Amino acid sequence: MSAVPPEPTPSQAPPTLATPTREPEPTSTKPSDFPKVKLRLELRDLSHESTDLFLKNFNSAKDFADLVDVVLKRLYTFPNHDDPTTSLPTPSTTKIPGTRSVTLILRDMDGVAYTTGSDIDNDHKEVHLSLSYLNHVASARAGYTARDEILGVVCHELVHCFQWNAKNTCNGGLIEGIADWVRLNAGFVPPHWKKEAGKSWDTGYQNTGYFLDWIEKSRGTGSVYVINQALCHQKYHEDTFWKDLFGQSVDDLWTEYTESLKKPKDSLDDSSLKMQVRIKKEVEGHS
Numbered sequence: 001m002s003a004v005p006p007e008p009t010p011s012q013a014p015p016t017l018a019t020p021t022r023e024p025e026p027t028s029t030k031p032s033d034f035p036k037v038k039l040r041l042e043l044r045d046l047s048h049e050s051t052d053l054f055l056k057n058f059n060s061a062k063d064f065a066d067l068v069d070v071v072l073k074r075l076y077t078f079p080n081h082d083d084p085t086t087s088l089p090t091p092s093t094t095k096i097p098g099t100r101s102v103t104l105i106l107r108d109m110d111g112v113a114y115t116t117g118s119d120i121d122n123d124h125k126e127v128h129l130s131l132s133y134l135n136h137v138a139s140a141r142a143g144y145t146a147r148d149e150i151l152g153v154v155c156h157e158l159v160h161c162f163q164w165n166a167k168n169t170c171n172g173g174l175i176e177g178i179a180d181w182v183r184l185n186a187g188f189v190p191p192h193w194k195k196e197a198g199k200s201w202d203t204g205y206q207n208t209g210y211f212l213d214w215i216e217k218s219r220g221t222g223s224v225y226v227i228n229q230a231l232c233h234q235k236y237h238e239d240t241f242w243k244d245l246f247g248q249s250v251d252d253l254w255t256e257y258t259e260s261l262k263k264p265k266d267s268l269d270d271s272s273l274k275m276q277v278r279i280k281k282e283v284e285g286h287s
């Protein structure tokens, strides 16, 4: 007869990790119309010092979801018609890509970050973020935190997960410009960004981002929305794309923009700055 095994004793629970105290957050009474997206986090090197830095500065559940919301709102919300700056025709429908999941992967690699479709299919995206890059930014700039940079870079990459690309025919500078326009509009502006004309309108990144911002302010709130929607429906032909939307070639718009930069700072800059501060608070206030 075998001995009755002793009652199992529960092992001691691991100590609770210290988490920052958070104020209860108001629940939105208006459920988001945007599709639900599965978000995942993959840490490929727990021994890397930047993994810890990342976890201390990025609330992976909350910040990640908030940033997806920030991106979707800016790409897929057409402005209210009470807005006097809006003169663009109301779109009949809004099409959003069928992205089903985004996996944020932290790993040691060259560069800053990139976005790709996963091995499963293109509806499952992967955002790869460089641990060595985070290490570098953490120590490099006073007054600009690692958290600011993480939010900004992830915001930029998330745009690539949700923007249209004219069936892969879109000008790469425009793709990058839209991503940095969202980052700019959301208020995650790194100290080295300058509002200046680069070599051409499609230099990409913040150069094109600031150009799109000028279009948004001078041609109507919702201009970037309209550009992104047009990239869903058709292939990109530069000769007709901009004229169809704004009645002008992109070169004419660019010339007008570069001329505007030579003028003294106008009131638009102030309102833009106020808007950026407000939007930044939307995200920061939740963290």
Ligand SMILES: [Zn+2]
Pocket (backbone or CB within 6 Å): 156, 157, 160, 176, 179
């Ligand atoms: Zn990019």
